[in-house]
Amino acid sequence: MEAEKIFDVIFESEGVCVGRLRNEVTNSARAPFQVARMLATDEGKFQGGEDTAPTPLEFFLTGLVGCLMTQIRVFAKQKKIGISDLVVTCRAHWEAVSDPDAPYAARPVGFEIDIAIQSDAPEDRVRALIGASRRGCFVEATLAQKNDIRHTLRLNQGEAVAV
Amino acid sequence: MEAEKIFDVIFESEGVCVGRLRNEVTNSARAPFQVARMLATDEGKFQGGEDTAPTPLEFFLTGLVGCLMTQIRVFAKQKKIGISDLVVTCRAHWEAVSDPDAPYAARPVGFEIDIAIQSDAPEDRVRALIGASRRGCFVEATLAQKNDIRHTLRLNQGEAVAV
Numbered sequence A, B: 001m002e003a004e005k006i007f008d009v010i011f012e013s014e015g016v017c018v019g020r021l022r023n024e025v026t027n028s029a030r031a032p033f034q035v036a037r038m039l040a041t042d043e044g045k046f047q048g049g050e051d052t053a054p055t056p057l058e059f060f061l062t063g064l065v066g067c068l069m070t071q072i073r074v075f076a077k078q079k080k081i082g083i084s085d086l087v088v089t090c091r092a093h094w095e096a097v098s099d100p101d102a103p104y105a106a107r108p109v110g111f112e113i114d115i116a117i118q119s120d121a122p123e124d125r126v127r128a129l130i131g132a133s134r135r136g137c138f139v140e141a142t143l144a145q146k147n148d149i150r151h152t153l154r155l156n157q158g159e160a161v162a163v
Helices: A056-078 A123-136 A138-143 B056-078 B123-136 B138-143
Strands: A005-018 A022-031 A035-041 A084-099 A102-118 A149-155 B005-018 B022-031 B035-041 B084-099 B102-118 B149-155
Touching (some): A005 B102, A056 A138, A056 B005, A102 B005, A102 B123, A123 A138, A123 B149, B056 B084, B056 B123
Parallel strands (some): A102 B149, A149 B102
Antiparallel strands (some): A005 A022, A022 A035, B005 B022
16 A cells, blocks of 8 residues: 655755854754754864864764654654663764765765663564654665755856756 | 775764653764764654754754765865855755554655855866765765665663664
8 A cells, every 4th residue: 555645844954154164054944843943063173174063974873863762752652652761872884985086985884773772561562663663764764765866056156057 | 996995984873862852862983083972852842842952854954964065165175176155955855654553654755955156166177076075975975875774672681683
């Protein structure tokens, strides 16, 4: 049976440059709720930044771990499964590899996620909860598939063109 | 020609639960630099949270936009291409769809990234820079492929088992 859409999740993010490598990214949620907040990224001095904020990969991994943990807690409540002491650990590994026309190319190697949880519920119900939470995690679902990513470039005062 | 590894990027992140839906995620970079910092996520009151921190998707999108912007700036410097006024906008769209055993499943629809940039360099060099930066962006490279994501579950005092 074809899955039916229940609701949309739509964000618009705008990043501007500040300082050497600091970026200030304003994320505006359009649906299913509305909020706009700014988060800043930077790099350490070793990378040429000024260390005024965490690096982009720290934000990315916080999004992954935080989204999965949130869904485990929200879905446990909806399924009436009592849980406590949830701890999620993620080991993430990428490689920078040679590229003919760049300093390097990024190559994701893999993600290992360990979930520790206390519950009096039967193990099969806890396993089903974890499975449901993985399917319901917007970030994990994104990493689990090859995504449609489109780009436009607007150079100087020209028109935005697909690149 | 097979790409050769230049360096590894390895992070370990540990998330713990605090409050209703707040998660405190400590991200430890293992390579190519070492740093450990905590970032907290929460949900709005409408979602059952206490609104003490941005939502996980805001972190995720900040990681995506921030990583791409950083690589555009770092690679421009290495390629000796003068740029200024870089602005990156990303529209991200997911759907929550029906699931037989969960409140919903997450379905990523797509990402549209607009790059605005000022440069006196020839357009083909700027386009090559954008292409190189996309390949060098660890987050975009992750979203552009289906990733290997492994999970273990440790229930109560049991052993961690693959799930």
